[in-house]
Amino acid sequence: MYTQAMDTLREEGGDKPALRTAEEAQLQQRFDNRIDAGEFIEAKDWMPENYRKTLLRQISQHAHSEIVGMLPEGNWITRAPTLKRKAILLAKVQDEGGHGLYLYAAAETLGTSRDQMLDALHSGKAKYSSIFNYPTLTWADVGAIGWLVDGAAIMNQVPICRCSFAPYARAMVRICREESFHQRQGYDSLLVMMKEGTEAQRAMVQEAVNRWWWPCLMMFGPPDDQSPNSVQGMRWGIKRVSNDTLRQKFVDAAMQQAEVLGVTFPDPDLRWNEATGHWDYGAIDWSEFWRVVGGEGPCNRERLAARVRAWEEGEWVREAALAHARKFDLKEAA
Amino acid sequence: MISSIKIPAAPELSYLLRLADTCLISGQRLGEWCGHGPILEEDIALSNMALDLIGQSRALLTLAGQRSGESFDEDQLAFLRDEIDYRNPTLAELPRGDFAFTILRNLVLSTWLKLMWERLRDSSDAELAAIAGKALKEARYHQQHAADWAVRLGDGTDESHRRCEAALAQVWLYIPELFEDDAVDAAATAAGLGPAWSQLQEPWLAEIGEVLGEAKLAVPPAPTFRSSGKRGLHSEHMGYLLAEMQYLQRAYPGGAW
Ligand SMILES: [Fe+2]
Numbered sequence A: 001m002y003t004q005a006m007d008t009l010r011e012e013g014g015d016k017p018a019l020r021t022a023e024e025a026q027l028q029q030r031f032d033n034r035i036d037a038g039e040f041i042e043a044k045d046w047m048p049e050n051y052r053k054t055l056l057r058q059i060s061q062h063a064h065s066e067i068v069g070m071l072p073e074g075n076w077i078t079r080a081p082t083l084k085r086k087a088i089l090l091a092k093v094q095d096e097g098g099h100g101l102y103l104y105a106a107a108e109t110l111g112t113s114r115d116q117m118l119d120a121l122h123s124g125k126a127k128y129s130s131i132f133n134y135p136t137l138t139w140a141d142v143g144a145i146g147w148l149v150d151g152a153a154i155m156n157q158v159p160i161c162r163c164s165f166a167p168y169a170r171a172m173v174r175i176c177r178e179e180s181f182h183q184r185q186g187y188d189s190l191l192v193m194m195k196e197g198t199e200a201q202r203a204m205v206q207e208a209v210n211r212w213w214w215p216c217l218m219m220f221g222p223p224d225d226q227s228p229n230s231v232q233g234m235r236w237g238i239k240r241v242s243n244d245t246l247r248q249k250f251v252d253a254a255m256q257q258a259e260v261l262g263v264t265f266p267d268p269d270l271r272w273n274e275a276t277g278h279w280d281y282g283a284i285d286w287s288e289f290w291r292v293v294g295g296e297g298p299c300n301r302e303r304l305a306a307r308v309r310a311w312e313e314g315e316w317v318r319e320a321a322l323a324h325a326r327k328f329d330l331k332e333a334a
Numbered sequence B: 001m002i003s004s005i006k007i008p009a010a011p012e013l014s015y016l017l018r019l020a021d022t023c024l025i026s027g028q029r030l031g032e033w034c035g036h037g038p039i040l041e042e043d044i045a046l047s048n049m050a051l052d053l054i055g056q057s058r059a060l061l062t063l064a065g066q067r068s069g070e071s072f073d074e075d076q077l078a079f080l081r082d083e084i085d086y087r088n089p090t091l092a093e094l095p096r097g098d099f100a101f102t103i104l105r106n107l108v109l110s111t112w113l114k115l116m117w118e119r120l121r122d123s124s125d126a127e128l129a130a131i132a133g134k135a136l137k138e139a140r141y142h143q144q145h146a147a148d149w150a151v152r153l154g155d156g157t158d159e160s161h162r163r164c165e166a167a168l169a170q171v172w173l174y175i176p177e178l179f180e181d182d183a184v185d186a187a188a189t190a191a192g193l194g195p196a197w198s199q200l201q202e203p204w205l206a207e208i209g210e211v212l213g214e215a216k217l218a219v220p221p222a223p224t225f226r227s228s229g230k231r232g233l234h235s236e237h238m239g240y241l242l243a244e245m246q247y248l249q250r251a252y253p254g255g256a257w
């Protein structure tokens, strides 16, 4: 997902560190009680170090995903086929930048600056969602991303609106509203091509859907039985619904939408299961997921390089802004 | 491949297209910053301005289509016109350059547009006047944004000052085109459609001079070079810009988007 932090973090579990003092034990107890009572934790409240660390990792990774996620679709802004679509796409990609802003701000309340987080991104230490390491090869990819990628993001992010950490939950409420708008717009653009377009356009849409389907299913993270940190995430109220449950919900919704659209998904094992009331789907190639997470996806290098380039080329701008602000302060003081 | 539409040679239509194309091509260039800005806030601000400019161009192209006598829509005019029928002044189409170039070009063009929109509120064409009323608010913000940054960069570090000087020297070559009249301006003023471009020069110079002064940047000498984009003779950059912008419409005849 946008936030694979819980799943890709293998080295540090959520184990509680040995408590040092009675006072700390008391704080821990009070924290646990509040979580159990479904209360929200604010940035100024005491929290266990691992809770802070896990959240920081998840929120900053989510923020990085929004920013890196501007690139694949941004790739089509100059080529959008109509002025209306150009405006919609520009507004959408700009929204993603805004999501990055709110999320960096939420993460900063945990005591790490945006510059430090960006540093971790640029040096390759911090991750972002692996979905953005896939290329956008045709215009239909823009619609497919809106429909499926934003769609998967919503599935995963709506439960985070109830995350136990209040600044994150608040940011997510606002973000989810915009994501559902993105999804509708993406779906609508595909619908126009499928219903009113030419044979060549319909083929373009189907081809894009074929490429995005499996990576989108991977966005929900590894199967529940291979997602050891999820338990701690659930316990803390950071994660509310399991990976497989969300994935199933996504498949069920997408199947309905695909039928209206007139496209198919590239999975021969997709079939309705009368007994469960859900769509069964085929085996996901998790080796591909781990390969892309590990840096060997089709665009990992390009995406990171684009972010690093923008940052480095902007250095003189940021320095100039600081220098000017200092001169201004001196003048004010004089 | 869809072939190009042909634009009737009416001066009042050219007047509208010059303005519409200035907005569209500026918006196209600003949109290139999306995802690549020096600071996240500026990334968002530049995209926002691109969005405003694209919106203005859509309103103007729709109006131009209605006034053309050929019932062209905004997309036919944007995507099926040949380079020689594009009427933006050359400055708008130059590559985005570094942040200093983008800021100084924005300063020049947004000031010019602001002055233009102010006057177009009194256009004899009520629809054009309405478009101007809305666009004016946006242009004021664009001008303020560019002026703030011009001052920050001009009076920032040695490097930012040097970059601004270089950018300004390049931008300045294309300024005369923004203020020289021809038959299009004569027809527009005669019809009460809008001001001759030369009428914007004095207030423009005053406002730009003030910002450059605060930015500690010297006004460059007047160039002898004359660009001619508004008459359809563009720079080498324009062909690439249009090839990229128009390719989907050209490659998928009869498509619905
Ligand atoms: Fe987003």
Ligand SMILES: [Fe+2]
Pocket: A096, A150, A178, A179, A182
């Ligand atoms: Fe989105």
